[in-house]
């Protein structure tokens with residue numbers, strides 16, 4: 616097993632011969648044990664459930680192979696490729712962001728919120744150039760415009776901080792595709808996005 620990443624919550628291993636990935640949520644001793652056990656299990660179950668729901672909707676996600684509640688581990692298909700973060704600036708960034716926007720539009724239309732929509736949580740497949748979404752431990756099922764707007768806001772922030780040169784064009788391409796995919800909901804979500812981002816700008820100025 617090859618260690619792919621050690622995150623704040625999970626360790627991710629790849630098995631290159633089986634073409635699988637294990638995402639293991641390790642116990643955190645700074646949290647009370649009962650609380651930690653519950654949280655790890657909750658996030659693992661949520662991740663498995665969201666992956667299955669998205670698969671049914673035709674959103675590109677790794678296939679879920681199994682989940683083990685005792686060790687809070689899920690096993691899924693290995694997506695061979697690179698994080699979008701590492702390829703976006705020097706590839707077809709508008710095409711990639713259009714694809715991301717389309718998929719997020721379908722997720723939101725179905726009331727699924729990614730919860731951590733950054734360019735580290737989307738993989739560019741080295742086989743066919745398709746994109747795959749990962750990291751659903753913070754996902755939620757919600758029909759609230761606020762939750763959907765926060766997803767888009769996180770994505771914009773990720774673009775601004777890691778891909779400043781192309782961020783505006785990328786976000787515009789994502790939003791154009793998002794509107795098409797979420798044709799009945801986009802207006803309210805983008806309205807709310809304006810408010811979410813206005814709140815951020817006015818922080819500390821005594822306004823809301």
Ligand SMILES: Nc1ncnc2c1ncn2[C@@H]1O[C@H](COP(=O)(O)OP(=O)(O)OP(=O)(O)O)[C@@H](O)[C@H]1O
Nearest residue numbers: 620622624625627636677692693694735749750752
């Ligand atoms: N199925 C997969 N195939 C290939 N690489 C993967 C797969 N799942 C995760 N990875 C890689 O491992 C990294 C970490 O995975 P992930 O984002 O799911 O965990 P994390 O951010 O540590 O977890 P969390 O945010 O839930 O605490 C990803 O950025 C990605 O590069």
Ligand SMILES: [Mg+2]
Nearest residue numbers: 622735736750
């Ligand atoms: Mg991640």
